[in-house]
Every structure is written in C-alpha cells, then in structure tokens.
Amino acid sequence: MSFAITRQGEVVVVDVEGQLIVGNRQELKQKVLDELEKGAKQFLIDFSQTGYIDSSGLGVLVSLSKKIREQGGELRLANLNDDLQTLFELTKLDTLFQISDTRERALESF
Amino acid sequence: MKELEAMLIAFRESTRCDAGVWSTRPGGGALDIVARSSPRLLPPDTLPDANAGTSVTANGGTMIVAAVPGVKRTWLAIAPCDEDAPPAGHHLKMLLPFVAQVLRGTQEVEHAAIELAERYEEINLLYTIGDILGRTVTLEEAAATILTEISETVGARHGSILVHEPATDSLHVVAAIGADTDTALPIAVDDPDCVSARVFRTQHPLTVEAGEMECEAERPYRRGEMLSVPIMWTTPSGGEPLGVVNLSDRRSRQPYSAGDQKLVAAIATQIGTAIQNARLVRSSLEQQRLLQEMYLAHDLQMKLLPKTSIVAPQAQVAARVVPAESVGGDFYHLFRMPNYRTGVMIGDVSGHGYRAALIMALAMSASAIHAQSAADPGQVLSLIFGSLREELSSTEMYISVFFGVIEHRESTLRYANTGHPHAFIVPAEGEPRRLAAGAPPLGLSEDVPASSTERWRAGDDLLVLFTDGISDARNAAGERLGERAVLDRIVEMRAGAPEAIVESVFELLREHCGDIPSPDDLTLLVLRT
Numbered sequence: 277m278s279f280a281i282t283r284q285g286e287v288v289v290v291d292v293e294g295q296l297i298v299g300n301r302q303e304l305k306q307k308v309l310d311e312l313e314k315g316a317k318q319f320l321i322d323f324s325q326t327g328y329i330d331s332s333g334l335g336v337l338v339s340l341s342k343k344i345r346e347q348g349g350e351l352r353l354a355n356l357n358d359d360l361q362t363l364f365e366l367t368k369l370d371t372l373f374q375i376s377d378t379r380e381r382a383l384e385s386f
Numbered sequence: 387m388k389e390l391e392a393m394l395i396a397f398r399e400s401t402r403c404d405a406g407v408w409s410t411r412p413g414g415g416a417l418d419i420v421a422r423s424s425p426r427l428l429p430p431d432t433l434p435d436a437n438a439g440t441s442v443t444a445n446g447g448t449m450i451v452a453a454v455p456g457v458k459r460t461w462l463a464i465a466p467c468d469e470d471a472p473p474a475g476h477h478l479k480m481l482l483p484f485v486a487q488v489l490r491g492t493q494e495v496e497h498a499a500i501e502l503a504e505r506y507e508e509i510n511l512l513y514t515i516g517d518i519l520g521r522t523v524t525l526e527e528a529a530a531t532i533l534t535e536i537s538e539t540v541g542a543r544h545g546s547i548l549v550h551e552p553a554t555d556s557l558h559v560v561a562a563i564g565a566d567t568d569t570a571l572p573i574a575v576d577d578p579d580c581v582s583a584r585v586f587r588t589q590h591p592l593t594v595e596a597g598e599m600e601c602e603a604e605r606p607y608r609r610g611e612m613l614s615v616p617i618m619w620t621t622p623s624g625g626e627p628l629g630v631v632n633l634s635d636r637r638s639r640q641p642y643s644a645g646d647q648k649l650v651a652a653i654a655t656q657i658g659t660a661i662q663n664a665r666l667v668r669s670s671l672e673q674q675r676l677l678q679e680m681y682l683a684h685d686l687q688m689k690l691l692p693k694t695s696i697v698a699p700q701a702q703v704a705a706r707v708v709p710a711e712s713v714g715g716d717f718y719h720l721f722r723m724p725n726y727r728t729g730v731m732i733g734d735v736s737g738h739g740y741r742a743a744l745i746m747a748l749a750m751s752a753s754a755i756h757a758q759s760a761a762d763p764g765q766v767l768s769l770i771f772g773s774l775r776e777e778l779s780s781t782e783m784y785i786s787v788f789f790g791v792i793e794h795r796e797s798t799l800r801y802a803n804t805g806h807p808h809a810f811i812v813p814a815e816g817e818p819r820r821l822a823a824g825a826p827p828l829g830l831s832e833d834v835p836a837s838s839t840e841r842w843r844a845g846d847d848l849l850v851l852f853t854d855g856i857s858d859a860r861n862a863a864g865e866r867l868g869e870r871a872v873l874d875r876i877v878e879m880r881a882g883a884p885e886a887i888v889e890s891v892f893e894l895l896r897e898h899c900g901d902i903p904s905p906d907d908l909t910l911l912v913l914r915t
Contacts, residue, residue, distance in 0.1 A: 298737060331784075331854075332736055334736065334784075335784055336782070338830045339782045363807065366822070367786060367805040367807055367826060367827060368823045368824065368826040368827075371826060372831065
C-alpha cells in the first residue's frame with residue numbers, strides 16, 4: 277500500500293497501489309497537499325493499481341478536490357476498475373470528479 | 387575480653403610484671419583499653435613505629451610496647467614490674483604470640499556473628515518483601531515499604547526507587563527516603579549525568595564515589611557514595627529494565643560490597659515483579675472499564691433507533707443495525723406522518739466507530755426535526771444537511787441517505803437519495819428496481835437533491851434498504867458477498883414476513899463470512915405495507 281508521485285509536465289500524477297482506506301488516507305492527503313503547497317495546480321490520481329476505496333478514502337478525494345479547486349487547480353481521476361466505477365455512479369460521486377478511462381486521456385484533458 | 391584479661395593476670399602472677407592490650411581507632415586518636423592485668427595500669431604515652439618491642443616511657447617508668455601481629459591497630463605493653471625492675475624483653479616475646487592468638491580467635495568469632503546477623507537480616511528481608519507483595523496492590527505502596535526494608539538492611543539513610551514511564555521515556559521517583567516523591571524531579575533516560583539514567587541504560591549495577599556523577603535531580607536522595615541497581619523484569623526472551631533502586635548515606639560508612647550489590651539486585655527483581663503486576667492489574671481494570679463503557683455506548687446508540695412498531699399498522703417493518711465496533715455510523719429512522727403517509731430513512735455516515743457515531747446521533751436528531759417540515763423528501767434532506775453542514779465539513783465526513791415517503795392513499799413512493807447505493811423496490815414478481823441516487827452524499831455537494839416518484843403496490847412491493855457493509859462483506863478468501871447475492875436472497879424470500887427476510891439475509895452473511903468480523907457497519911431494513 278503506497279502512493280507513488282511522479283510529474284508528467286505540469287501534472288502531478290499519484291498512483292495508488294492497493295487500497296485507499298481509513299488507515300492510509302491521511303498519507304495520500306498530506307502528499308497531495310505538500311505538492312499543492314509547492315505550487316502544483318494540476319493533479320491526476322491513477323487507480324489502475326487500486327482494488328478498493330472505503331468511505332473515508334472517498335471523503336479524502338472530495339476534500340482534496342475542494343482544496344485544489346480553492347487554489348485554482350484541478351483534480352482528475354483515471355483508471356477506476358469496474359467495481360469502483362459502479363460505486364462512483366451509484367453514489368453520484370461521478371458528478372463531482374472528472375473521470376477518465378485511461379491515464380493518457382486524463383493527461384490530454386488538462 | 388575475659389579470656390585475655392585472665393591470661394594477663396596469670397602473666398602478672400608468674401612474672402610480677404603488669405601487662406595491657408590497647409587498640410587505636412581507624413584514623414588514629416585515643417587508645418582504647420582491650421584488657422589489662424590491673425586497673426591501675428595506664429596506656430603508654432607513645433607508640434612505637436616498628437613492630438618490634440620498643441621501650442617507651444609510661445607511668446613514670448619504662449614500658450615495652452609492641453604491635454600485636456595479625457591484629458590491626460592493637461598493641462601489647464608490659465610494665466611496670468614489681469620492685470620497679472624494668473621488664474625484660476623475653477617477657478614480651480613469650481606473651482605476644484598468645485595475645486595475638488586469643489585476639490585473632492575473638493575477632494573471627496565476632497566476624498562470624500556479624501556475618502550471621504547480616505544473613506539473617508537478608509533472609510528476613512526476602513520474607514518481608516514476599517509478604518509486602520502479597521498484601522499490597524498499588525505500586526507506590528509496595529515500593530515505599532520495600533525501600534524502607536532494604537535501606538534498614540544495608541544501613542542506608544537515603545535512597546529512592548525510580549520507575550520508567552515509556553510515554554515520556556523518563557524515570558520517575560515512586561518512593562524515596564530523604565526526599566519528597568511529589569517534588570522529586572524525573573530523569574530522562576538519555577541524561578548523561580545522572581547515575582540512575584546510566585544504570586537504566588546499561589542494565590548493570592554501579593557504585594559511585596562521593597563527588598562522582600553528581601546530578602541535580604538525584605541530590606535530594608543522595609549523600610556521597612551511592613549504590614544504584616537496575617530493576618529488571620525477566621521475560622522468556624530476556625530481561626527488560628523497568629526502573630532503578632538507589633541507596634546512599636550508609637550508617638557504617640563502609641563502602642558497598644559486592645554482597646550488598648547482589649542482595650539489592652535480588653530485591654530489585656522482586657520489585658520488578660511488583661511493578662509488572664501493578665501494571666497488569668491497572669491495564670486489566672482499565673480494559674474492563676473501557677469494555678463496560680463500550681457496552682453502554684452500544685446500548686445508548688441502539689436506543690436512538692426507533693421501534694419498528696411505530697409505523698404499524700400501515701407498514702410492517704423489520705430492521706437490524708450491527709455496528710462494526712461497539713458503535714457505528716449506520717442508522718435508520720421511521721416516521722408516522724399525517725395524511726396516511728409513512729416516512730422511512732436509511733443513512734450511512736462515512737467511516738465507523740465513535741466519530742461516525744457522533745455524526746449519526748446528530749443526523750438522527752436533525753432528521754427527527756426536519757422529516758415533516760417539508761413535503762418534498764429532497765427538501766427534507768437539504769434541511770438535514772443545513773443542520774449538519776458545519777460538523778460534516780470540519781470532520782471531512784459525509785452521509786449517504788435515502789429518504790422515502792409512502793403515500794398510502796395515492797399508492798406512491800416519493801423519495802430522494804443522496805449517494806445511497808442500495809435502495810430497491812422488490813415487487814412480488816419480476817426484478818428488483820433500484821431507487822437510484824440523484825445527488826452525491828450529504829456533505830459533498832451544496833445542491834438540493836432532486837426527488838422522484840415510484841408507483842407503490844401495497845401488499846406486493848417490498849422496500850429494501852441496506853448499507854454497503856452488507857454487500858461488501860468479504861469471506862476468508864477476500865471475496866465480496868456482492869449486491870446481487872443479497873438481492874437474490876431477498877427475491878427468494880419475498881413472500882415472507884419482513885422479519886424472516888432480514889433474518890435470512892443475516893444468515894447469508896454468516897454463511898459467507900464465517901467467523902470473520904465485519905470491518906464495516908451492517909444495516910438492513912425491509913418494509914411492506
């Protein structure tokens with residue numbers, strides 16, 4: 277379970293490996309906020325390596341999205357697996373995020 | 387010294403010369419009488435440097451004085467003799483070995499007696515400490531009594547017992563002689579100057595001389611030389627230091643011996659047991675209290691949930707909430723409303739445990755206030771969100787809520803759903819229909835949720851609401867139970883009473899998960915009109 281942060285041009289890309297749950301959500305939040313503090317504006321969280329997101333993990337995504345927007349930036353999500361995609365649709369969370377099928381499409385859309 | 391006196395009197399009778407034995411104190415000073423042939427015999431004015439017999443002036447005449455071989459600081463003096471004849475050197479030579487033998491024998495007996503007394507005191511101390519540990523419960527009480535006993539045995543007038551506190555990584559005085567435990571300063575384990583800190587770190591006893599390693603914190607219970615011994619707790623994997631015993635200011639002024647160190651180390655092990663017992667007792671009491679509080683909190687939270695009978699006879703409802711911990715964030719609510727209407731709500735606060743439970747309690751009371759203040763379910767949810775906005779925002783939590791109102795005369799179900807994934811109408815025949823969310827969970831969006839209307843067939847339709855704890859329940863292999871399996875079971879049971887359906891779904895959960903405890907709260911509500 278870890279978060280790898282890389283840069284693709286102006287975009288900060290975060291890969292979430294394993295799960296995003298109550299036990300590690302603060303670590304993700306801190307890493308993203310650190311980048312935001314350093315001036316980054318565009319963020320992409322890639323869930324291709326992610327099996328599960330619990331309710332507190334979803335809470336952190338929404339909170340990060342708000343904070344990034346407040347700084348004039350944008351948070352996008354990519355590569356949600358079928359279960360996660362269904363979860364976002366059923367809970368209408370898909371209305372709060374820009375979600376792309378692939379990393380490349382998400383990067384192009386910034 | 388009766389034997390020696392009898393010998394000196396016999397010597398006088400045979401030689402007609404007086405004889406006496408004197409000793410000096412350590413460090414010099416006045417001569418003390420050990421034995422003499424006559425009470426009128428006075429000590430020599432001066433003592434010879436050498437061991438050999440030397441003539442010295444005393445009692446107005448001449449005395450022959452010699453150190454007694456093998457007996458420290460002790461002198462034999464002969465003279466005066468009757469008729470004022472000077473004593474002969476051979477008198478001294480004859481008497482000296484006998485005096486030496488008697489004195490050495492006496493000294494050995496004295497040493498043996500002292501040794502025996504000390505051993506007796508040590509054995510007595512071990513018994514006393516065993517007795518103290520059996521009687522006392524608090525660590526402080528046991529430590530104070532043990533310190534008093536051990537100080538008496540080794541003759542220390544100052545001392546202390548310090549115990550390690552892992553939270554601050556420092557040593558705290560729990561008992562002291564010569565100092566007030568309440569005002570005594572704690573010592574950090576990494577303190578470079580204090581003896582207690584070093585002994586705790588090295589886990590080896592240490593005797594420091596007066597002036598050596600003096601530190602401010604130890605000043606109240608240290609006078610000069612100090613013996614410091616670690617308190618160890620022996621475990622199968624080795625030893626663990628728990629604290630330190632310090633002893634100082636010996637009455638006898640004798641330095642601490644290896645024997646003293648051994649004795650104190652043995653006692654320190656006993657103190658280690660006392661500390662560990664006290665800790666175990668304390669933590670077990672705390673756990674018991676915590677467990678009781680958790681049961682109480684669980685009962686209180688379950689009491690917040692309404693009885694399902696409040697909406698009878700218009701609706702028959704069965705509901706079950708099983709929090710993952712003692713309390714959780716899942717809830718349901720039921721409202722008997724005017725104009726033949728029944729309100730039903732299910733909610734899932736993000737996360738679980740106490741934080742979620744507090745938000746759940748707020749949501750319960752907010753929904754009770756607002757459920758009937760607007761006709762439109764979406765408006766009701768918006769009002770509830772208004773009451774919880776601050777709490778949700780400051781805690782970064784959110785609530786998925788479904789709120790439906792059945793209009794019995796109109797045969798409709800009007801509902802609003804903010805992010806709740808599992809809400810269904812299960813008809814008497816055919817597939818379940820999802821009552822989909824129209825907005826994200828409360829706390830994630832400011833928009834007023836939209837309301838929708840569905841046809842409701844009294845007697846045929848079941849309203850089924852459950853939280854994701856049920857569909858996400860995993861078995862030992864990590865496989866989710868899944869929404870489909872839950873719905874299949876409900877469809878299979880749909881002709882039965884709501885209670886039977888709820889029981890059957892929980893049976894399905896038990897079959898799937900076995901003994902694996904659920905990481906999330908589980909809630910299921912089934913309603914039929």
